[in-house]
Amino acid sequence: MEVNYIETKPNMFHFEEWTPITNPLILKESFEHKLKLSGFNIVNFTEHHFPKKGYTCIWLLAESHLAIHTFPECNKSYVQLSSCNLEKRNEFERLLSI
Numbered sequence: 001m002e003v004n005y006i007e008t009k010p011n012m013f014h015f016e017e018w019t020p021i022t023n024p025l026i027l028k029e030s031f032e033h034k035l036k037l038s039g040f041n042i043v044n045f046t047e048h049h050f051p052k053k054g055y056t057c058i059w060l061l062a063e064s065h066l067a068i069h070t071f072p073e074c075n076k077s078y079v080q081l082s083s084c085n086l087e088k089r090n091e092f093e094r095l096l097s098i
Contacts, residue, residue, distance in 0.1 A: 042061060
């Protein structure tokens with residue numbers, strides 16, 4: 001799939017929340033699906049499983065990034081999206097609420 005890049009004004013729109021999901025596979029599949037449905041263009045993905053517990057993953061987006069950090073000892077994960085595209089950011093948040 002070809003991505004058409006456009007210049008944008010220097011604005012950043014953020015979304016952050018805690019989720020009770022800590023399973024790395026579920027987080028990866030669920031949030032990547034929501035990114036795609038929101039219209040984000042995924043440029044790259046990286047993840048790290050910490051030796052004792054914990055997981056961090058990051059999607060590099062044409063529109064900025066999404067990062068997830070798990071805290072399995074507390075049964076929660078922190079989700080943080082930064083985007084220069086307000087419409088896509090809003091759609092991502094809407095998809096998380098349904």
